[in-house]
Amino acid sequence: MSGLVVIGASYAGVQVALSARDAGYAEPVTVVGEEKSLPYQRPPLSKDFLLNEVREPQLILRDDAFFKSNRIDLVLGQRAVEIDRQAKQVALAGGARLDFDSLVIATGSRARRILVPGAELDGICYLRSLTDACDLKGRLEQANEIVVVGGGFIGLEVAASAAKLGNKVTVIEAASRLLERAVSTIVSRFLLDAHARAGVDVRLGETVVAMTGHDGRIAEVVLGSGTRLRADLVVVGIGVIANDELASTAGLKCCNGIVVNEHGSTEVPGIYAAGDCANHYNRFADEWIRMESVQHAQDQGRVAGLAIAGSHERYDSVPRFWSDQYDLKLQIVGLSGRSDQVVTRGSVEDGRFSVFHYRQGRLVAADSINRPGDQMVARRLIAAGISPAPEQAGDCSLDIKSLLKADEKTVA
Amino acid sequence: MTWKHICAATELPEGEPVGFKIGDQRIALYKIDDEIFATDDVCSHAFALLSTGFLEGHLVECPLHGAMFDVRDGRCRSGAYKDVRAFKVEIRDREVYVHLDGGPASEDVRDNVTDATP
Numbered sequence: 001m002s003g004l005v006v007i008g009a010s011y012a013g014v015q016v017a018l019s020a021r022d023a024g025y026a027e028p029v030t031v032v033g034e035e036k037s038l039p040y041q042r043p044p045l046s047k048d049f050l051l052n053e054v055r056e057p058q059l060i061l062r063d064d065a066f067f068k069s070n071r072i073d074l075v076l077g078q079r080a081v082e083i084d085r086q087a088k089q090v091a092l093a094g095g096a097r098l099d100f101d102s103l104v105i106a107t108g109s110r111a112r113r114i115l116v117p118g119a120e121l122d123g124i125c126y127l128r129s130l131t132d133a134c135d136l137k138g139r140l141e142q143a144n145e146i147v148v149v150g151g152g153f154i155g156l157e158v159a160a161s162a163a164k165l166g167n168k169v170t171v172i173e174a175a176s177r178l179l180e181r182a183v184s185t186i187v188s189r190f191l192l193d194a195h196a197r198a199g200v201d202v203r204l205g206e207t208v209v210a211m212t213g214h215d216g217r218i219a220e221v222v223l224g225s226g227t228r229l230r231a232d233l234v235v236v237g238i239g240v241i242a243n244d245e246l247a248s249t250a251g252l253k254c255c256n257g258i259v260v261n262e263h264g265s266t267e268v269p270g271i272y273a274a275g276d277c278a279n280h281y282n283r284f285a286d287e288w289i290r291m292e293s294v295q296h297a298q299d300q301g302r303v304a305g306l307a308i309a310g311s312h313e314r315y316d317s318v319p320r321f322w323s324d325q326y327d328l329k330l331q332i333v334g335l336s337g338r339s340d341q342v343v344t345r346g347s348v349e350d351g352r353f354s355v356f357h358y359r360q361g362r363l364v365a366a367d368s369i370n371r372p373g374d375q376m377v378a379r380r381l382i383a384a385g386i387s388p389a390p391e392q393a394g395d396c397s398l399d400i401k402s403l404l405k406a407d408e409k410t411v412a
Numbered sequence: 413m414t415w416k417h418i419c420a421a422t423e424l425p426e427g428e429p430v431g432f433k434i435g436d437q438r439i440a441l442y443k444i445d446d447e448i449f450a451t452d453d454v455c456s457h458a459f460a461l462l463s464t465g466f467l468e469g470h471l472v473e474c475p476l477h478g479a480m481f482d483v484r485d486g487r488c489r490s491g492a493y494k495d496v497r498a499f500k501v502e503i504r505d506r507e508v509y510v511h512l513d514g515g516p517a518s519e520d521v522r523d524n525v526t527d528a529t530p
């Protein structure tokens with residue numbers, strides 16, 4: 001029995017299987033996942049799940065019946081250990097071998113470990129999986145003084161959740177502002193204020209050089225400046241590493257992720273990759289990148305699934321990301337790196353605004369706080385290459401949707 | 413099992429979703445090429461109203477995390493989110509009626525036809 005085999009049962013892997021079926025793929029479809037639970041939502045793990053506002057069953061993407069009715073075989077709690085390209089087989093840790101005609105690697109990424117003396121102490125946590133989240137939730141209930149290493153999305157979300165739970169929280173960020181590579185300075189400052197208001201102590205331009213403990217348990221975090229912070233729990237959120245070892249060992253080209261084309265295909269016919277583990281050329285970024293978002297995993301998974309079913313569509317989605325901290329809904333569309341002009345729409349004081357980013361007169365991205373409507377329009381503008389004049393984008397008296405009907409001349 | 417009067421067909425703008433509240437049930441109506449469709453208004457994912465989303469062809473996009481639903485059958489285009497319910501729509505004398513089947517919110521409705529509030 002061959003057909004389609006997918007390694008990794010999360011956003012990308014599930015979407016591949018589903019899109020292949022939607023496009024009429026009739027052969028067997030098997031999705032292998034190392035985690036035991038049904039595929040689940042990762043984003044709430046740092047947000048509502050830690051706050052007990054969402055529980056495990058609500059995290060499940062789709063129930064068993066859904067997979068059955070789509071004839072998708074889930075093989076859960078099993079790790080794929082080898083891809084044999086010649087025999088067209090995937091070997092599982094338990095010894096089983098699965099034959100495939102088409103293979104998709106959707107193995108995602110894992111948390112980057114911190115490499116400082118003391119990093120092995122008990123009480124130093126990472127957050128990637130449901131298991132990690134359950135462990136962290138338990139520890140948060142016991143903890144009082146928490147140090148979060150990394151002021152990225154996960155670090156800030158965990159900090160917000162921990163502060164809401166009443167803990168004393170300090171965030172250590174090496175850069176001079178929060179989310180430096182992802183958002184405008186206006187949004188960075190806004191978030192810094194929001195965390196300060198919630199009592200979170202954010203230390204910018206600081207690094208962690210060591211951790212010390214008592215009886216094997218974390219006790220102090222030592223910063224580059226020499227400052228020592230007491231801590232009974234440390235959460236490290238310093239980025240992720242692509243799970244591309246299975247692919248590289250099988251001789252597939254990898255360079256910060258598995259290299260794929262606009263259909264999610266590797267250079268080897270019949271072998272695809274999608275999601276956090278894949279690296280592709282993105283026209284909105286104008287470079288090769290490895291993206292880490294639910295949108296990306298789903299949309300790239302979709303084109304891979306379609307291609308496997310013989311229906312080719314190019315991956316051409318405008319990158320999107322969201323993050324929830326306190327009652328703030330941060331949304332980002334496009335990639336703002338290298339932008340040279342920004343304009344704000346709405347009111348920063350009221351906590352409802354968007355920042356539109358331009359590069360050489362071209363709209364490239366928008367970051368919004370509590371303005372989802374702007375995001376939907378910005379995505380369409382960026383996708384269509386329409387760049388409204390910055391004065392228009394910033395003018396709240398203009399209906400944002402009217403920008404979509406912008407003068408033909410502004411179409412790049 | 414009730415047909416509920418919602419609004420006049422002419423009140424619905426082409427291509428723009430509109431949300432209504434019927435008791436504590438929320439539904440979204442969509443007019444596409446003069447045809448009217450109805451679904452749950454609350455997204456199957458977290459709390460966002462599809463009526464504040466964007467309609468493109470027969471797909472409505474949730475404003476929060478971008479789930480896309482086909483307004484004809486409520487089916488979510490992505491594997492990550494569950495489907496929403498789609499309801500039958502009838503136009504009688506240019507008035508829009510929606511068949512709210514099985515929803516818990518429709519049980520407390522006494523009349524066969526009730527008016528909705530936008």
Ligand SMILES: Cc1cc2nc3c(=O)[nH]c(=O)nc-3n(C[C@H](O)[C@H](O)[C@H](O)COP(=O)(O)OP(=O)(O)OC[C@H]3O[C@@H](n4cnc5c(N)ncnc54)[C@H](O)[C@@H]3O)c2cc1C
Binds near residue numbers: 291
């Ligand atoms: C706490 C947290 C919060 C986040 N918040 C947001 C957010 O707000 N918005 C957003 O857009 N994104 C967010 N993300 C990122 C988003 O979750 C990821 O981009 C997304 O999960 C990527 O999906 P994926 O399918 O590519 O990989 P993953 O979700 O990483 O899944 C890969 C799966 O493959 C399995 N696997 C790996 N190797 C093997 C093997 N050899 N054999 C079998 N199985 C294997 C893994 O166990 C895993 O289940 C968040 C991530 C985390 C951890």
Ligand code: FES
Binds near residue numbers: 456493
């Ligand atoms: S609330 Fe609709 S996609 Fe998340």
